[in-house]
Amino acid sequence: MTLVILSLGFWLVAYLLNNWLANSRWNASRWVRIMVPAIFGITVIGVWEGLVRGLDVPSVILPPPSAIIARFASSTDVLWTDFVQTFVKGALSGYFIGTGSAFLVAILIDRSPFLQRGLLPVGNFVAALPIVGTAPILVMWFGFDWQSKAAVVVAMVFFPMLVNTVQGLAATEKMQRDLMATYSAGYWQSLFKLRLPAAMPAVFNGLKIATTLALIGAIVAEFFGSPIKGMGFRISTEVGKLGLDMVWAEITVAALAGSAFYGAVAMVERAVTFWHPSQQN
Template structure:
């Protein structure tokens, strides 16, 4: 009986979604309705089947936990996202792009570093977290260091690949104009590398949050999202854990969105940005 009710709700919402998708506003409304459907089903399943809070809290409980613990959640956010992840992201991406500018000047270095960089980018870099926590202490500095190590190689590899992505015709044109190396970099190589750089930056944004949170599992002060998750799981206070996850998901999506917006603003001419 309960299962039938859930299925009916799902069928009704899905058919509404199918109708929406055909209309012109579907591109915006369909994903929103899909998300809403998931939330309603989640809430319904938890309530109808009396799922214990320990296993899966209902969305309403999670929302309650978020509202009740705003100061704690904000302090965790500052500690992990602003101090750890953002600092590390800025340093790591800056270093990655600068190193790529140096590497791209030499064909030899490019051929040597790209395979190595690709290899390192595929490694479980999170594993360096315990080492870096040992070196830099329990504070946010060690988290930033983990993030730097994690984001450096994806950004380096993408930027190097991007800086090499100029056609022979374009380079010849710059030469006929008598462009200096700096001018060629400014007007040809960097603009054509931007789509690649942004690809690397997008990967780096998601990696940065993961790195900052996971590094806290290996030692942290008594605040921070990773600390909160591991301690509240220990106390089986699941709504609080999910509240932290909501904050992490929001922070992740918003920073990804910010990078995507910046990309659209700077590389509006690229085919993938045309609509």
């Protein structure tokens, strides 16, 4: 009982501290902007730990964060093989094949407005569909190993990337294209010097959307069959064994990998589209 009261007290103190920080006169400073969400995160974990221990929640329902961290530390080798299988082999290869081919297709259909008018609505339509559902089919075609996961990822990232790239290639203004024409620039010259650079913000938007989709596709495809490693495999079997601390450890890995992947793409974006207003503060 004391633990419950303690954690509720901790919550109140942290809330008051955050409230004070957010309304203090330093609230625009960089330090406070990082501190406030950090305090919130620590509070959530602290209250979780205190309530789970104080109320004696069985660990098959919700393990305390300390147990998850202990599990994470003691099984880093398993987590690493799962990470390599799912993220590096499945998600990354599918991501590069899918976004790369979508980019090339977008450039190929760039010269035909007719195809664009047809493909853009179809692409938008497909992008809203539950593509994860193709996972059982693709697992059947490409086998249980990472190739089928990469195929699911390709299917998931292709259309969002295609739509974004086609929209990006249309982002230049008439005046800019006219200027290229007065320089007597050919199609390829104006593509490489004007339209591709101008398309980059939209292209990176597609690339960023695709990072999350890639990880989701690779993990969910493993629910339909996989070799005895991989994050999705581990999650579904450990859930069956009620080893929830391991499940949470895998979810932590997935969360870290997902945000690191997104962060990496966002950093490349910053370097490539440094000229865009949204990148300047």
